[in-house]
Amino acid sequence: MTRGVMRYIRLYGSFLRFSFSKAMEFRLDFYFRVVMDMVFYAVHLLFFTIIYDHTSMLGGWTLDQIYVFVCGAMLVDALHMTIFANNLWWLPIYINRGDLDYYLVRPVSSLFFLSVREFAANSFLNLIAASALVVWALGRHGGLDPVGILVYLLFLVAGTFIHYLVRITFIIPVFWLHSNRGLDEMAWTLHRLSERPHQIYPGPLRWILLSVLPLAFTVSYPAHVLFGGLTWQAVAHLLTVVAGLFLFVVWFWNLALKAYSSASS
Amino acid sequence: MRAGLFTRVVSLEARKQMSYRVDFWINAVMGFVAELTIAYFLWAAIFQARGADRIGGFTFEGMALYYVAAILLAKLVRGQSKDLTIARDIYEGSLTRYLIYPCSYVLFKYAEHLGSLVPALLQTLVFGVMALFWMQIPGDVQIDSLSVAMALTLVVVANMLAFLLRFPIQGVAFWADNVWSLNVMLRLATELLGGLLLPLSLFPPAAQAFLAWLPFPYFFYVPVQTLFGRVSVGEWLAALGVMSVWCVVIGAIGAMVWRRGHRVYTGVGI
Known part of the structure; x- marks a missing residue:
């Protein structure tokens, strides 16, 4: 078991080394990406700043609380862009071209290999910027318990994993649809539901976002736990959602592989 | 370019865009519903928290209608704005x-750009008619044949502006390997400063005055306000004037980038 885990960690280390050397080959793209993410952060912060010019509360949160929420969203986005986004971009292309053979014959999980193979070193700088923004927002809010902040950060990491699991669920249908991007565009559109506090949605929609399509867990629920206090029910809820969704994705991936037909061998 | 060839390319591109019909309609319906749901409940929460009848000159019903119109007109203005074929051709x-x-x-x-608008036109018609049946049109919104004609004229020019913007942005591919990030930056800036994320009447007055000189408000905010009958003929003419100037400026920048790019272009192995 331990040897198996160590093997995956060593493999990931090789992915990291390769990705950093590759990023340095495309320097202009590297700088463009940095500026793009800065624009992304500015747009989100400005959006809520303008809204709070016209109200003092949104979903029960003040401006300081919403800044913590927004900066949390940026951190999740930066983690996703750095670890998963490039890989998920290439996945439908490999499937449609019949190029999966190379990955299916490797002696490691094909889902793991295809999900994390390419580490976006050019987004790594933005991960630092997003982390700095989270520190700024938490400092601006003040009066938060350090343990609560640690739990919040752990919840955000789990939220990043949920974001990846939801997105790959919408990409996997490309095995049957054979379209350019599967239902990825829909996944991105639905992801926008998570960019607002989940308390603003009515009961049934909020229930969906906390269960079958658990987008509220990516950013909003962690902030909700930070401001409302950690309970065992919240931890159990999160663990159930992560485990349930992960098992579903593994099952769905294996089912989809049966529909795959190679074009290159 | 002969008219026959032009219409043939338009038709081919339209058919290409519609080739994956299941995908197309699922993405179109879900995209529209999700965007509207987010805006609707966001503003429901704000109006409830504020306890006001109007915010930024909009009632709650007016605000919901604003988002319907902005989302649909944006499809016509932007077309396939994620499309990077020019950059790909170069790279x-x-x-x-x-x-x-x-x-x-x-x-x-x-x-090709016009051909890619056909699915957007179809979506706008289908969703627009459905929205008109389902939604209440508030008293301060006056949609008539004149306002529709004025708004559509602005949409046509805004669409041309969006097309012209592709050349200076994607022309950077003559020097850079990947310009996807530049395109995303433009999209993000346009959505906020153009009034797709928020009506510009919510911005501070100084910001509104400054933005009026930039091309962004004319992509979404001004066409929607025109459709709602809130723009006089004089203001409409002024908007057309500003948009035309920006078309010339952006066209000139695009031509310059293109000329310089050609000098460094190499099509190896083709």
Whole structure:
């Protein structure tokens, strides 16, 4: 078991080394990406700043609380862009071209290999910027318990994993649809539901976002736990959602592989 | 470029865009419903928290209608704004084949751009008619034949502006390997400063006055306000004037980037 885990960690280390050397080959793209993410952060912060010019509360949160929420969203986005986004971009292309053979014959999980193979070193700088923004927002809010902040950060990491699991669920249908991007565009559109506090949605929609399509867990629920206090029910809820969704994705991936037909061998 | 060839390219592109019909309609319906749901409940929460009848000159019903119109008109203005075919032509070297075609590259791409608008037009019609049946039109929104004609004229010019913007942005591919990030930056800036994320009347007055000189408000906010009958003929003419100037400026920048880019372009192995 331990040897198996160590093997995956060593493999990931090789992915990291390769990705950093590759990023340095495309320097202009590297700088463009940095500026793009800065624009992304500015747009989100400005959006809520303008809204709070016209109200003092949104979903029960003040401006300081919403800044913590927004900066949390940026951190999740930066983690996703750095670890998963490039890989998920290439996945439908490999499937449609019949190029999966190379990955299916490797002696490691094909889902793991295809999900994390390419580490976006050019987004790594933005991960630092997003982390700095989270520190700024938490400092601006003040009066938060350090343990609560640690739990919040752990919840955000789990939220990043949920974001990846939801997105790959919408990409996997490309095995049957054979379209350019599967239902990825829909996944991105639905992801926008998570960019607002989940308390603003009515009961049934909020229930969906906390269960079958658990987008509220990516950013909003962690902030909700930070401001409302950690309970065992919240931890159990999160663990159930992560485990349930992960098992579903593994099952769905294996089912989809049966529909795959190679074009290159 | 002959008119026959132009219409043929438009038709081919339209069919290409509609080739994956299941995907197309699922993405279109879900996209529209999700965007509207987010805006609707966001503003429901704000109006409830504020306890006001109007915010930024909009009632709650007016605000919901604003988002319906903005989302639908944005489809017509932007077309396939995520499309990076020009940059791809340059980077992959397939621009070479266009250079020896007996027609203008710009016109060829414009025909493709218009063809890609056909699905957007279909979506706008279907969702627009459904929204008109389901939604209440508040008293301060006056949609009539004149306001529709004025708004559509602005949409046509805004669409041209969006097309012209592709050349200076994607032309950077002559020097850079990947311009996807530049396109995303433009989208993000346009959505906020153009009034797709928020009506610009919510911005501070100084910001509104400054933005009026930039091309962004004319992509979404001004066409929607025109459709709602809130823009006088004089203001509409002024908007057309500003948009025309920006078309010329952006067209000139695009032409300059294109000319300089051609000097460094190499289509190896094509």
